[in-house]
Amino acid sequence: MDPLRPSDHASQAPTQNPSLGASGWLRFIWRQLTSMKTALVLLLLLALAAIPGSLVPQRSSDPNGVVRYRQDDPELYELLDSLQLFDTYTSVWFSAIYLLLFISLVGCILPRTNHHLKALKSPPPATPKNLYRLESHRLESLGASEAQEDVIARAERVLQGVGYRTRRYGASVAGETGYLRETANLVFHFALVGILLSLAIVTGFKYSGQRILIEGTTFTNDLASYDSFTQGPWFSPRALTPFALTLDDFTPTYRFNETSGAAEPLDFAATITVTEEGGQGEEVLRVNQPLAVGGASVYLLGNGFAPQVTIRNPEGQVVFSQAVVFLPQDQNLTSLGVVKVPDGLAQQVGMMGFFYPSAVTLESGALASVYPEPDLPIVTFNVFTGDLGLDEGIPRNVYSLETDDMVQIAGGDSENSALVLGLGQELDLPDGLGTVAFEALPRYISVDIHRDPTQLPVAIFSALIVLGLMVSLFVVRRRVWVRVNDSGSGTALEVAALSRNDDPAQGKAVDDILQRILKAEENRLSS
Amino acid sequence: MIEMLATYSLIGVYSAMAVYTLAFLFYSVDLSTRAARPAGQQSASSQNAGDTLTPEKTSMRATFYQRVATAMMMIAWLVHLAATILRGLAGGRVPWANMFEFGLTATLLISAVFLGSLLWRDLAYLGAFVSGFVLLALGIVTVNYYVDVVPLPPALQSYWLVIHVFVASLATAFFALGSGLSIYQLIRSRVDRSGGSLPRLMASLPDAATLESLAYRLYVIGFVLWTFTLIAGAVWAERAWGRYWGWDVKEVWTFIIWVIFAGYIHARATRGWRGDRAAWLGLIGFGALIFNYAIVNVFFTGLHSYSGL
Ligand code: HEM
Numbered sequence: 001m002d003p004l005r006p007s008d009h010a011s012q013a014p015t016q017n018p019s020l021g022a023s024g025w026l027r028f029i030w031r032q033l034t035s036m037k038t039a040l041v042l043l044l045l046l047a048l049a050a051i052p053g054s055l056v057p058q059r060s061s062d063p064n065g066v067v068r069y070r071q072d073d074p075e076l077y078e079l080l081d082s083l084q085l086f087d088t089y090t091s092v093w094f095s096a097i098y099l100l101l102f103i104s105l106v107g108c109i110l111p112r113t114n115h116h117l118k119a120l121k122s123p124p125p126a127t128p129k130n131l132y133r134l135e136s137h138r139l140e141s142l143g144a145s146e147a148q149e150d151v152i153a154r155a156e157r158v159l160q161g162v163g164y165r166t167r168r169y170g171a172s173v174a175g176e177t178g179y180l181r182e183t184a185n186l187v188f189h190f191a192l193v194g195i196l197l198s199l200a201i202v203t204g205f206k207y208s209g210q211r212i213l214i215e216g217t218t219f220t221n222d223l224a225s226y227d228s229f230t231q232g233p234w235f236s237p238r239a240l241t242p243f244a245l246t247l248d249d250f251t252p253t254y255r256f257n258e259t260s261g262a263a264e265p266l267d268f269a270a271t272i273t274v275t276e277e278g279g280q281g282e283e284v285l286r287v288n289q290p291l292a293v294g295g296a297s298v299y300l301l302g303n304g305f306a307p308q309v310t311i312r313n314p315e316g317q318v319v320f321s322q323a324v325v326f327l328p329q330d331q332n333l334t335s336l337g338v339v340k341v342p343d344g345l346a347q348q349v350g351m352m353g354f355f356y357p358s359a360v361t362l363e364s365g366a367l368a369s370v371y372p373e374p375d376l377p378i379v380t381f382n383v384f385t386g387d388l389g390l391d392e393g394i395p396r397n398v399y400s401l402e403t404d405d406m407v408q409i410a411g412g413d414s415e416n417s418a419l420v421l422g423l424g425q426e427l428d429l430p431d432g433l434g435t436v437a438f439e440a441l442p443r444y445i446s447v448d449i450h451r452d453p454t455q456l457p458v459a460i461f462s463a464l465i466v467l468g469l470m471v472s473l474f475v476v477r478r479r480v481w482v483r484v485n486d487s488g489s490g491t492a493l494e495v496a497a498l499s500r501n502d503d504p505a506q507g508k509a510v511d512d513i514l515q516r517i518l519k520a521e522e523n524r525l526s527s
Numbered sequence: 528m529i530e531m532l533a534t535y536s537l538i539g540v541y542s543a544m545a546v547y548t549l550a551f552l553f554y555s556v557d558l559s560t561r562a563a564r565p566a567g568q569q570s571a572s573s574q575n576a577g578d579t580l581t582p583e584k585t586s587m588r589a590t591f592y593q594r595v596a597t598a599m600m601m602i603a604w605l606v607h608l609a610a611t612i613l614r615g616l617a618g619g620r621v622p623w624a625n626m627f628e629f630g631l632t633a634t635l636l637i638s639a640v641f642l643g644s645l646l647w648r649d650l651a652y653l654g655a656f657v658s659g660f661v662l663l664a665l666g667i668v669t670v671n672y673y674v675d676v677v678p679l680p681p682a683l684q685s686y687w688l689v690i691h692v693f694v695a696s697l698a699t700a701f702f703a704l705g706s707g708l709s710i711y712q713l714i715r716s717r718v719d720r721s722g723g724s725l726p727r728l729m730a731s732l733p734d735a736a737t738l739e740s741l742a743y744r745l746y747v748i749g750f751v752l753w754t755f756t757l758i759a760g761a762v763w764a765e766r767a768w769g770r771y772w773g774w775d776v777k778e779v780w781t782f783i784i785w786v787i788f789a790g791y792i793h794a795r796a797t798r799g800w801r802g803d804r805a806a807w808l809g810l811i812g813f814g815a816l817i818f819n820y821a822i823v824n825v826f827f828t829g830l831h832s833y834s835g836l
Pocket residue numbers: 005006034035036039043101102104105106108109184185186188189192468469472473501789792793796
């Protein structure tokens with residue numbers, strides 16, 4: 001049995017459409033949807049539809065880019081947004097294309113699978129009358145010393161020996177090989193469906209959370225400990241297995257490039273103590289080396305400095321002492337951080353800080369960092385007093401300072417210059433508010449902790465895709481017939497082949513089979 | 528030391544380009560003189576796709592010019608190989624970590640696949656296309672994308688990068704040869720349709736159907752390799768960024784190219800699409816590949832800070 005193909009497959013003869021009744025129309029539409037041409041057009045549409053997402057920033061991968069787009073050109077933004085171009089891959093039109101494609105795919109492969117299962121059980125087709133019409137055809141005369149029956153039996157054994165399924169038809173034998181091609185093709189297409197279904201169903205169990213971890217501190221895996229957290233609709237907090245991570249040490253390695261004058265990062269390594277129910281162990285986390293802990297994966301996303309800042313009131317009592325996370329702004333880790341002191345001083349105090357790991361003074365008098373390592377670490381603070389806005393119950397970003405309701409008392413246009421602190425130094429705050437000290441310089445890392453249960457099924461289906469593809473593209477579906485003709489002058493052996501697809505080795509295969517039959521013949525004669 | 532190796536490598540690239548130029552000239556002369564021979568002596572032009580020419584037979588049929596051209600091609604390839612290895616030594620790593628190096632390795636593989644294919648089939652008529660393409664690509668890459676040897680940023684330090692990019696360049700090599708055949712096929716079928724006599728340059732080439740089935744086999748190998756590229760890229764992305772697929776710009780284009788070639792394979796099995804249309808799809812796929820490399824790497828922003836520019 002030939003593999004089943006849509007009626008517009010290149011191997012099928014063109015057919016006339018019969019006149020249609022109502023159910024005929026339905027069948028017609030279904031046939032159109034599951035035709036080769038539809039699949040082809042939908043594939044090309046899918047490729048086209050994927051392009052805009054690479055031209056316009058996407059909310060999913062580049063949210064800041066989208067915000068910038070909106071600021072730069074609000075009108076164009078409105079237009080593109082109404083076309084869902086900032087969410088290309090979840091847009092209605094993109095989804096419509098791939099859903100139609102997969103409906104077409106399922107409609108195509110289900111009947112093919114059914115047909116193929118039957119083909120696997122049915123014998124090779126009967127020997128055509130005129131074998132000489134086939135592309136590869138060989139005719140060889142034999143000594144007339146043997147019964148037709150014996151030659152055919154031997155030919156059958158030869159065919160079976162090289163992997164053909166056979167069936168006798170009178171003075172001939174038919175063989176067919178390469179059923180695996182269709183099987184593999186179906187496996188390939190089913191695996192595509194498998195990937196789509198895994199994504200559709202299992203994605204709901206995903207979660208991912210981010211957390212900043214300062215050297216010497218510990219993170220415990222529960223919802224409240226994350227700085228930010230996103231979850232699929234079917235996520236339950238019980239999926240968070242209990243474990244703890246302590247950042248013992250973080251060491252970046254840089255190389256100074258003399259030509260460009262820039263520091264090139266060579267390696268980022270975080271030493272982490274992992275505490276699980278089973279016990280404790282030390283692990284190294286690197287950029288390309290996530291840690292697997294408690295069913296989740298821990299990734300190293302970023303790093304920076306968290307200067308230890310201590311503020312005392314005029315009586316010398318500590319009112320604030322914390323390692324403050326400064327966010328890097330450039331390659332040399334010039335960083336920005338904010339200190340908020342709502343209580344303990346005469347007024348609420350907010351400080352906007354810059355941190356320079358290797359500070360130099362530019363001609364303009366401004367500071368800059370020239371290297372990402374702490375060779376000459378300096379923090380500067382602009383100081384504000386007034387209302388920090390923390391009491392209104394509005395969540396405030398810890399990395400930004402709302403200065404609308406505040407008065408600047410140091411730095412900027414105020415009468416005092418900004419506070420400039422080296423490591424280990426302490427300075428007075430203006431207006432006799434107290435003192436501020438820069439006491440230590442731990443580093444921090446930011447990690448992403450997540451569990452993506454789609455990974456396993458997608459990996460399995462991807463492996464099936466590759467496997468199916470390789471087998472189906474390189475296995476040949478081929479039929480070979482061997483017939484013994486008795487004519488007046490003796491016995492002649494006829495071998496011919498027909499392949500269902502491109503078969504560069506057909507001629508060779510036919511020659512090979514013929515030789516094997518002749519060889520078997522010789523062996524018999526000589527023994 | 529590093530600078531010296533990099534300089535030698537660059538000298539190697541220029542020398543290879545000089546020899547590729549010679550190969551290109553000889554292949555071109557070969558195409559025109561082959562056609563000039565009387566029909567009886569012509570090489571197997573309408574060979575059936577099913578029958579293989581053995582290597583001896585081809586070399587016996589090869590003209591003097593073609594043999595010189597192929598010898599030049601081999602010398603150019605060896606020099607090119609040496610230049611690529613020196614570049615790798617200079618960096619102390621595989622020589623495909625930025626756009627310049629990728630171009631260097633991909634063109635090396637195009638030549639290698641072409642030379643290797645000569646053992647399989649008489650594809651020497653593709654020599655003019657291959658040597659010309661490699662020459663042009665090497666020139667463009669060296670002039671526009673050359674960067675000094677720099678260490679890899681941590682995000683690119685992964686053996687998945689090694690696999691991903693190497694398989695991508697190997698796939699590129701097969702797609703390049705396939706598209707060379709597609710171009711020949713389209714010219715040939717246009718000539719056939721117009722009913723005119725074959726131009727001299729085409730006279731010794733196989734017919735359109737043979738060219739198509741050869742092209743198909745090269746594209747299909749390229750497609751399998753590209754599927755690997757896509758998957759290895761996803762594994763790398765998973766390790767580096769914590770997600771295996773995020774519709775990053777480069778991921779989008781890898782996907783687009785994959786879908787176009789899936790479309791090509793389907794087209795070859797669809798009535799009315801086999802032939803010219805399928806050939807066009809193959810060319811569009813290869814065009815997307817070049818676009819991805821030359822334009823997307825440089826002008827589109829994304830996580831793959833790969834170009835090194
Ligand atoms: C999700 C989209 C699809 C992709 C990526 C895809 C990909 C492929 C690839 C790579 C092949 C060649 C490899 C092989 O034979 O296993 C192939 C073959 C095939 N596909 Fe698809 N396909 C898709 C959808 C469809 C649909 C919707 C149909 C039905 C109309 C279909 C029908 C076929 C057929 C019949 C073949 C065999 C061609 C032949 O006879 O040589 N495919 N497909």
